[in-house]
Amino acid sequence: MSSKSVGQRIWIFVLSGIIIGLMIGAGLEWTSQSPANQSAPAQQEQAQKTSQVNPEDIAVAEQLSNVFASVADKTNPSVVTIFTETTVSLRQRLPISPFEEFFGEEFFKRFFQQPEGNREYTQRGLGSGVIMRKDGILVTNNHVIRGVDKINVSLLDGREFEARVEGTDSLTDLAVLTIDANDLQPIKLGDSDRSRVGEWVLAIGSPLNPQLQHTVTAGIISARGRSGVGLTTYEDYIQTDAAINPGNSGGALVNLRGELIGINAAIATRTGGNMGIGFAIPVNLVQKVMTDILEKGRVVRGWLGVTIQDIDPEIGKALGLKTTKGVLITQVQEGTPAEKAGLKTEDVIIKVNGDAVNNTTELATRIASTSPGKEVTLTVIRDGKERKITATLGELESGNLPLAQRRSESTYEKVGLQLSNITPGVAQKYNLKEDQRGVVVTAVDPGSLASQAGFRPGDVILKLNRKDVKSVEEFDDMMDDVKEGGNLLFYIQRGEGNLFIAFTKPGK
Structure with a gap:
């Protein structure tokens, strides 16, 4: 027998043995399923159990979601969008140079005559308001309508009305408006004294631009009785983390019962937008101011x-x-x-x-x-x-100054600035040194002359027309001393740097 045929027979026996062994193993179930195959159904079943949410938890979440939606549906028709227009006359001239700052304005006028000219433009503003009575009584912030020439109000149903100012109170930053309508849906009033920290609230208003009218945001009451913010003379704010942005001013802060508990007024921010710290004027204070204005023509304190x-x-x-x-x-x-x-x-x-x-x-x-x-x-x-x-x-009469002081609208407020003296609390809030000189800008009215010129919250005004600024009261007197149409040159500190801002003092 040749070696070739012997080799072939050996390979045949080997292959036959392998085949027979596999058949026997399969018949006797000696080759069991692998652990991976054996556990796959169990793992899949476990994964399904893990991914399933407890139906009771979903029901609770849906109930809260339905409450939010119901409150929004109920209260949104009672919130309005406010459009304002103001005609501003500016005298144009070339930008102020460092040499003019050094030598003085009169020197440059004498030797380097610069071209000047008057220009008028319409300054437009945006805000929010709340319908308080069926017959057309609305409430908003004073800074929304301060110094404007025309006020238009837009309702949720698309109707528009021109509004009249019934009265204002700069000491609380509130204003009462009237529109010619008697079929409005007034908001239900709550009791701000009964509101609690941690309570859910909704903020409703028209932030940033008209395309975002009637925006609803949710949050909680973060604190009550906030004062020392530096925005108004009388402060008792409700603090909330519901998103509030420029344009929300004058809008509604409501609880989950659909009741008004505050008028949104301001935010604390380092960016100009929402940072989760908003302030609303308590509705109990709003009611008193509104009632006094409507019944007595002034706020009685x-x-x-x-x-x-x-x-x-x-x-x-x-x-x-x-x-x-x-x-x-x-x-x-x-x-x-x-x-x-x-x-x-x-x-x-x-x-x-x-x-x-x-x-x-x-x-x-x-x-x-x-x-x-x-x-x-x-x-x-x-x-x-x-x-x-x-x-x-x-x-409180005009002559009774101690404890509370009645004052007319300041000159700096007319150009859109809200200011504060630099107290330890204010210094900490704006990351300033305790011995920081000047006055700090706490808010800038959107669309105002100050906003157009480039002022930002947190700016520190060091000088006005080359004179040191030591207090808000002194600063207001300095602005009063400048005639209408006169130049206002502000030397300010912003962060780690300094810069100049200038514009012409507007007329009354």
């Missing part, structure tokens, strides 16, 4: 007749106080409700009607928000001991 100041750690230590919360009386005027009630200099007011007061703004707001003739119970610390004193409030 309570008056105590004391001069007060905040308590810093050094003063607190010197007075033997355990905390800096409260308000120190520095003067009691003769013949005032405070003197008649028995209040004294160095008394520290810590509560009004049982509610704590932390600073001068809170106390001024509480007293001013109370009607004249009403009694208030003040808890004070005198000689280290607490005592309660009852005072019957008088009426």
Whole structure:
């Protein structure tokens, strides 16, 4: 037998053995399924169980979602969009050079005559408002309509009306408007004193541009009783993280019962847009201001007749106080409700009607928000001991300056600036040094002259027309001294750098 045939037979036996072995193994089930194949159905079943959401959880979430949608449907028709127009006359001239800053404006006018000319343009603004009564009474922010020539109101159903100003109150940044309509859907009013931190709220308004009218955002009440923000004289804001942007001013902040609890007024921001810190004026204060304007033609405020100041750690230590919360009386005027009630200099007011007061703004707001003739119970610390004193409030008149002061609209407000002196709290908020000089810009009205010129919140005004600025009051006097049509040259600090901004002072 040849070697070739022997090799062939060997290969045949080998292949036959392999085939027989596989057949036997299959018949006897010796080759079982692999672990991967065996666990695949189990893994798939487990994955399905994991991906499934508890139907009860979905039902709860859907209930909350339905509440949001229902509140939006119910309240949106009561929120309006406000369009404003203002004719502004500017005198054009070449940009100010560093040489002009050094030598002075008069030097350049004498030796380097620059071309000038008057130009008029229409400045347009956007805001929001809330329908308070069926017969056409609306509420918005004072800064939305301040100094404008024309106000138009657009409703959710597309109707438009020209609005009239019934009255304004710059001390709370509120304004009451009227439109010729008697079939409006007024918003349901809530009780802002009963609102709670952590409560869900919706903010409704028209942010940024007309294409975004009636935008609804959701959030919670982040804090109550915010003061010292530096926006108005009387501050008692509801803070919320519901998205609020320029154009939302004057819009509604509502709870999940569809009740108005605040009028959106401002935001704290370093970018110019929403950063999750918005402020709304409590509806209880809004109602009082609106009622006073409609029934009395002016806002009537309570008056105590004391001069007060905040308590810093050094003063607190010197007075033997355990905390800096409260308000120190520095003067009691003769013949005032405070003197008649028995209040004294160095008394520290810590509560009004049982509610704590932390600073001068809170106390001024509480007293001013109370009607004249009403009694208030003040808890004070005198000689280290607490005592309660009852005072019957008088009426704040234009001559009654201590504690609360009535003032007309300032010149800087007319060009769209909101300013604050640089207190320790303000310095911390805007990342400024404690010894920072000047005044800080807390807000710039959208579409205003200041906005057109390039002002931003957080800017620090160091000089006006080459003179140092030391306080808001001094700055306002400096602006008043400039004649209409005169040049306003601002030297400001922005971040780590400085720059100039200039425009012509507008007419009344």
